Amino acid sequence: MSAAVRLPDFDDVVAAGARVAQVARETPILVHPALDAAAGAEVLVKAECLQVTGSFKIRGAMNRLAQMGAASRKAGVVAYSSGNHAQGVARAARLLGMPALIVMPSDAPQVKVDGVLTDGGEVHLYDRNTESREDIAGRIAEARGAVVVPSFDDADIIAGQGTLGLEFARQVAARGAPLDHLVCCAGGGGLITGVALACEGVSPGTRVWTAEPEGHDDWARSLAAGEVVANAPGTRSFCDAILTPAPGVLTFPLGKRLLAGGLVVSDAEVRDAMRFAFRHLKIVAEPGGAAALATATRGLPETMRGSRVGVIVTGGNVDAALFSEVIRSNS
Structure with missing residues (x-):
């Protein structure tokens, strides 16, 4: 492998x-x-x-982000999630002084959207039935030079x-x-x-x-x-x-x-x-x-x-x- x-x-x-x-x-x-x-x-x-x-979700997010170098931390991270991974990444990023943008479905529970915003993360909403969250996250990360943090396959x-x-x-x-x-x-x-x-x-x-x-x-x-x-x-x-x-x-x-x-x-x-x-x-x-x-x-x-x-x-x-x-x- x-x-x-x-x-x-x-x-x-x-x-x-x-x-x-x-x-x-x-x-x-x-x-x-x-x-x-x-x-x-x-x-x-x-x-x-x-x-x-x-x-x-804070467990995986913290383990992933804590291992990023100074240059990567400055550019920040992009993640996609219906909510819990979003909040975990936003919290870990805030604690580590990193910017974070989360791609979330438009029907995500508002409590989860609010959790990301409270931790200083940006939210980009998408239609889970017609759009690909992976494609959206990839485009945004490329434009920013940011690192994509998957929700599970990492x-x-x-x-x-x-x-x-x-x-x-x-x-x-x-x-x-x-x-x-x-x-x-x-x-x-x-x-x-x-x-x-x-x-x-x-x-x-x-x-x-x-x-x-x-x-x-x-x-x-x-x-x-x-x-x-x-x-x-x-x-x-x-x-x-x-x-x-x-x-x-x-x-x-x-x-x-x-x-x-x-x-x-x-x-x-x-x-x-x-x-x-x-x-x-x-x-x-x-x-x-x-x-x-x-x-x-x-x-x-x-x-x-x-x-x-x-x-x-x-x-x-x-x-x-x-x-x-x-x-x-x-x-």
Whole structure:
């Protein structure tokens, strides 16, 4: 494999830990008997929705930007994201004294757009149905001499996200026993493959599973097929944070080697999980961030029953109007 597509490894995740520690906070593990009863297992929830900027994305962004040289920092960065990566890059750039422009879909939650602006980032809106965010970001970066920071298909991003897995494994070990299974939502796969790399190094017996919305389950289908299978064009879900066309060039080879398989949830089940998180765990989970929790609140697969299962709630950046509608509704 060429240097341009070098896959990260466990040592990269460990090295990222020192850089990420500059900004990321240690997020708690939450448990509840009602969740164990619903899931049919002992469930430990990693509440990464309480992370800086409201999601795990600050981890990868900080690891990537902190390694840029002085000249690159002066020109700044360009990123494309529906919101959480956008906020992570904007925050990391501000802390490192760098300009940042984020290409965001015009239907991105306003709370995520506002988060970028609050951190001093510029926002360029585009139509996700008719325009290519990659092309737009590339043109802007070329004009500015800036560096494009991908949201998932980048070795440093993956390694930075993997620090969540190191932290989770350490916290779980302090409770007496490792996880049998770990469920994490998957979009492009930067987080779940980083977490899987961490588990490979410190908790090799833990089986790692993707969680995705129905119709946008490219990871589940790709893992089953042993090759990348893309989503059908125009496929939608209200889990906006994890809607990517297909696994990445870097993330799929890692996932193919490290992941146990994929779980699929409906939008209705994700809504139920958001309500459960609010009522019992006292946290706000955005739709995409609640996908893994939904696999537990609806009842885990039989093969996971009676085991120790980790679930990551990856983000809490949801518009107030949508969250209010979900909490008030029963469907």
